[in-house]
Amino acid sequence: MDLDPLLLSRIQFAFVISWHIIFPAFTIGLASYIAVLEGLYFKTNNPTYLRLSKFWIKIFAVSFGMGVVSGIVMSFQFGTNWSEFAYASANFMGPVLSYEVVTAFFLEATFLGVLLFGRDKVPQGAHLLAAIMVAVGTFISSFWILAANSWMQTPAGVEMVDGVFRVTSWIEAIFNPSFPYRLVHMVMAAFLTTGFFVVGVSAWYLLKGRATESARVMLSMTLWLLLVLAPAQVFVGDMHGLNTLEHQPQKVAAMEGNWETQSHAPLLLFAIPDSEAETNHFEIGIPSLASIILKHHADGVVPGLKDWAPEDRPVVGVTFWSFRVMVGIGFLMVAVVLIGLVLRLRGRLFDAAWFHRVCVGMLPLSFVAVLAGWLTTETGRFPWVVHGLMRVEDAVTPALTGGVVLASLLVYIAVYAVVFLAGAYYIVKIIQAGPDREDVPAGEDTQEELRRRPSRPLSAVDQTFDTPE
Amino acid sequence: METIDLTLIWALIIALGVFMYVLMDGFDLGVGILFPYAPGDTARDIMMNTVAPVWDGNETWLVLGGAGLLGAFPMVYSILLPAMYLPVLVMLVALIFRGVAFEFRFKAKQSKWLWDVSFTVGSTLAAFSQGVILGAFIQGFEVVDGAYAGGMFDWLSPFSIMTGLGLVAGYALVGCAWIIMKTTGDVREWAYSIAHRLLYVTLFAIVVVSVWTPLMHDAIAQRWFSLPNFFYFMPVPVITAGLAVVFYRALLQRRDYLPFFCALGLYILSYTGLAISLWPHVIQPDITLWEAASAPESQLFLLLGVLFTLPIILGYTTWTYWVFRGKVTEHSAGYH
Numbered sequence: 001m002d003l004d005p006l007l008l009s010r011i012q013f014a015f016v017i018s019w020h021i022i023f024p025a026f027t028i029g030l031a032s033y034i035a036v037l038e039g040l041y042f043k044t045n046n047p048t049y050l051r052l053s054k055f056w057i058k059i060f061a062v063s064f065g066m067g068v069v070s071g072i073v074m075s076f077q078f079g080t081n082w083s084e085f086a087y088a089s090a091n092f093m094g095p096v097l098s099y100e101v102v103t104a105f106f107l108e109a110t111f112l113g114v115l116l117f118g119r120d121k122v123p124q125g126a127h128l129l130a131a132i133m134v135a136v137g138t139f140i141s142s143f144w145i146l147a148a149n150s151w152m153q154t155p156a157g158v159e160m161v162d163g164v165f166r167v168t169s170w171i172e173a174i175f176n177p178s179f180p181y182r183l184v185h186m187v188m189a190a191f192l193t194t195g196f197f198v199v200g201v202s203a204w205y206l207l208k209g210r211a212t213e214s215a216r217v218m219l220s221m222t223l224w225l226l227l228v229l230a231p232a233q234v235f236v237g238d239m240h241g242l243n244t245l246e247h248q249p250q251k252v253a254a255m256e257g258n259w260e261t262q263s264h265a266p267l268l269l270f271a272i273p274d275s276e277a278e279t280n281h282f283e284i285g286i287p288s289l290a291s292i293i294l295k296h297h298a299d300g301v302v303p304g305l306k307d308w309a310p311e312d313r314p315v316v317g318v319t320f321w322s323f324r325v326m327v328g329i330g331f332l333m334v335a336v337v338l339i340g341l342v343l344r345l346r347g348r349l350f351d352a353a354w355f356h357r358v359c360v361g362m363l364p365l366s367f368v369a370v371l372a373g374w375l376t377t378e379t380g381r382f383p384w385v386v387h388g389l390m391r392v393e394d395a396v397t398p399a400l401t402g403g404v405v406l407a408s409l410l411v412y413i414a415v416y417a418v419v420f421l422a423g424a425y426y427i428v429k430i431i432q433a434g435p436d437r438e439d440v441p442a443g444e445d446t447q448e449e450l451r452r453r454p455s456r457p458l459s460a461v462d463q464t465f466d467t468p469e
Numbered sequence: 470m471e472t473i474d475l476t477l478i479w480a481l482i483i484a485l486g487v488f489m490y491v492l493m494d495g496f497d498l499g500v501g502i503l504f505p506y507a508p509g510d511t512a513r514d515i516m517m518n519t520v521a522p523v524w525d526g527n528e529t530w531l532v533l534g535g536a537g538l539l540g541a542f543p544m545v546y547s548i549l550l551p552a553m554y555l556p557v558l559v560m561l562v563a564l565i566f567r568g569v570a571f572e573f574r575f576k577a578k579q580s581k582w583l584w585d586v587s588f589t590v591g592s593t594l595a596a597f598s599q600g601v602i603l604g605a606f607i608q609g610f611e612v613v614d615g616a617y618a619g620g621m622f623d624w625l626s627p628f629s630i631m632t633g634l635g636l637v638a639g640y641a642l643v644g645c646a647w648i649i650m651k652t653t654g655d656v657r658e659w660a661y662s663i664a665h666r667l668l669y670v671t672l673f674a675i676v677v678v679s680v681w682t683p684l685m686h687d688a689i690a691q692r693w694f695s696l697p698n699f700f701y702f703m704p705v706p707v708i709t710a711g712l713a714v715v716f717y718r719a720l721l722q723r724r725d726y727l728p729f730f731c732a733l734g735l736y737i738l739s740y741t742g743l744a745i746s747l748w749p750h751v752i753q754p755d756i757t758l759w760e761a762a763s764a765p766e767s768q769l770f771l772l773l774g775v776l777f778t779l780p781i782i783l784g785y786t787t788w789t790y791w792v793f794r795g796k797v798t799e800h801s802a803g804y805h
Contacts, residue, residue: 062572068525069568073561075535079550080557083616086539087547091764094540095771101533102778109529110782110789113522121792164543166764397551399617408558415562419569426576 003402006393009081012409014378016073018371019416023067025370028142028187029194030060031108031135034115038131042124052214053131055435056198059427061116066423068109070416081405085385085395088164092157092173093148100144108137142187150179152386153377154247160389177247181240182377188233189373192333193366195226200363201431203356211436216350219359223340223349230333237330238293244380245294248387249303250312251380254319256290258304265290265302269324273316278306315379322375329369336362475768479541480751480758482775484744486537490530491599492643492736496729497524499644501567501592502637504585506663511799512656513585519651519797521571526786528564540771544615544761545751551617552610553602556624560598567591593637600636604629607682607746609753628681635674642667643736646729653796664720664728672713675739679706682746686754689746702745709738 034056041049075097078086086093114122114130122130157173158165167173199222205215245252257273257280258265266285273280291300305313336358343349381387385395497520507513520527538546550557570588577584605624610617645667648660683690693702716731749757762768 062576065525065569065572068528069565072528072532072564075532076550076557076561078539079535079546080554083547083551086550087543087615090539090543090546091767094536094538094543094546094763095767095774097536098533098540098771099774101529101536102775102782105529105532106526106778106782106786109525110785112525113789114792117522118789118792164764167766167770170770397617399551399619399621400554401621404554404621408554411558411562415565419565422573423569426573429576 003406005400005402005405006396008402008405008409009396009400010392012081012405012412013077015409015416016070016077016412018374019420020067020070020074021370021374022367023063023070024138024141025190025193025367026197027060027064027067028138028190029192030056030063030197031131031138032191033194033198034060035128035131035135038128042128048214048217051435052218055214055430057116058430061112062423062427062430064108064112066420069419073412080408081397081400082385082395083397083399085390088390088395089152089386091165092151092167096144096148096151096174100141100148104137104141104144108134108141111137139187142190143183146183146186147174147176147179150182151176153182153381154178155386155389165386165389178240178243181236181243185233185236185240185373188229188236189370192226192229192233193370195222195229196333196359196362196366198222199226199359200361203359204431205434206350207353207356207360211434214435220344220349223337223344226333226337227341230330230337234330234334237327242294244377245303248380250305250308251314251319251377252294253303253305253307254314254316254380255323255376256294256302257316257320258290258302259306261301261304261307263291263299263301264288265294265300267293268320271320273320275310275313275316278310312383314382319376319380322372322379326369326372326376329365329372332365333362333369475765475772476541476759476762478772479537479762479768482772482779483534483537483541484740486530486534488736488740490527490534491740492733493527493530494524495640495736496520496643496647497527498567498592498596499640499642500647501588501644502596502641503644503648503660503663504589504592506659508655508659512659515652515656515797515799515801516648517571517574517588518801519648522793523789524568524571526789528568537771537775541763541768542751542758542761543763544756548610548612548615548617548752548756549602549606552619553605553624554621556598556601556605560595560602563591563594563598565591567595592640596637596640597633600633601629603636604632607632607743607753608685612752612756628685631674631681632678635671635678638667638670638674639736639739642671643729643732646732650726650729651797653798661720661723665717668713668716668720671735675709675735679742686746688754692746705738705742705745709735709742712738 034053037049037053037056040046041053078093111130111133114127115134118130119127151173154177155165155173156176157167157169157171159168160166198218202215202219202222205211206219241252241255244255253259256265257268257271259278259280264287266283266287267289268280268283268285270282270284271280272282288298290302291298294300294302305316339355339358340349343352343355349355383391383393385392500516500520504513504516507516535546538549566587568591570584570591574581574584574588601624604626608624608626608628611619611623642664645660645664649657649664652660683693692698712731712734716728716735719727719731747753749759751758751761
């Protein structure tokens, strides 16, 4: 059989990781949002916050569940398909991934139970604590997993002994050169994704004239956050790019579609890179701009792909285009939040229907941006699994046969199609039902509130205000 | 540091992790295995609610097992997983279907039955493939230069099928004991009514595997049946038999908590028996713990973290079990 287990394993890994990353990208931000809503409710007793929190917790539960099950797949992929990589890198990857489990996964999973099912079983403060712990868990998890990924991009603090990496400095290995940039860039991306999701859903409610009160609260508070985050992300992304230029110049060459090492390198807006002919077709570019962005000077020399042997070059076409998609959406986000600010200042934020349509359109795009970003950095690392030290063809499990990997790939495609479509369907249903429909329609929240009052201090004080008698 | 055997400590931690997993996900997988036989839809709702707040934390022990194995015994990780490619695939897919069923089932209306099926089939297949992995692990693997060198179906044997079925029975038993402990009324009556049969089947599986294992490996037979070992290890089967009697009487007397703890005891004893058989080999027949270990600095670095966090994890895990203590009824609230 001519099936190549290496190629199929790569496709399989790309497939399962791409589906997986969608959920963390969403739940990292959402966990914090829920913690904020719970905190606001704790502080103000305003039932709108409770209603919103309950609504988002349902969506969180579905996405977190899908993140967990697709994440378990990830923790076994290394061993099943990349056993040589697993074995060689275990001295670093093993402890780092285990730290993620003991410091983050248990925290998230355990307190999630209390967040979902414990509202009536624990004091409100403990419930808020659970919400905060889940959010903290998502951050700790990002820390470790991005340390692991960044180490594969910019390895440090290790030496190769008898075919395995031995750690010489944990600090250097964990805080490897690209880690701080990637961590900040990814966590902000997660917040942006969640933010645009919330904005998109709120805008949809406003368009439909439903749940107006809740939608306004969500839209307003989230757009404030995004107004800071979206421009900041452009800035962080630029710094991340400069860091990549320093440590993985061939990746930047592929991102820019730049074949010749040159000064006055143009920023290509459009091109079809051709790896065979080592050139681009149909180039449209802005002269010298790539040099200015990367070197802050038109004379700056930008590395070209031809500096590397063909077998050492990244996947140019994918890296080039996914980078453009990510950056394009990033600037679109900035434009949207700025327009939002202008509308807000003119007092028209809640009735500009065209803007709400744009916001709904941004919802899927924010996920596309995360995927495109990861595609850029991962295909840009190719042909290395550990940059400069271990190639992908040396990483794959030797005992694998193409037939078996093809079978597992097809199984994953089929299973993910069913499961994630169903998940998306239920999330859409929750959104359609809306925050105000709740099992407790607006106003009855306060009734439920009253039943729980005795467990809280000052419970008697505002009781009379809430009871419409 | 020479005086402390980090590898041994790690073997104990991984053993604890796997045990926690087998016990904790054991009962919630068991609930899934028994799902279709429950007396009605309300009973199924109640059964699912007994495990819904904790299943996620339970399953995290599996992830810890995987990551910890990579961290402390990378050779085991990188031999076991390729050798078990297909059973691991089945297990993962099964865990996916049963994991999402927790969320989807309560959201679904017409398609609720679909997620019932997904929960049951997922739980059963996950249990079965874990048993198969255990069986193949006892059988041993073909290894050349520290890498798996066998075929993709080497795991398949009558023995591994037997251990697969055995674990399904064992999980169903502990799941049944869990239901007895956590429910009232009809659901609990039904659990009592099937518990005896599950106990017989599980004991039968324990006996068969215990007899079959030494027949496969001479070294293991040697370990158990040579003198004076025979007398040292005799308490394991004797206590198992005694516990089975206690279990049986606890069911007759309709005890609430005792059956669950008897099931727990059976797990510990089977586990001990297994450890006696396999020690000190982590890949049968001839790779020892120390040969499969990661670098000492890695084991130490991870050990510091685990010693610090494990008590905290056990602390808040205990807290959540305490929060959700007591019986679950149809009136118990969820967030759905």
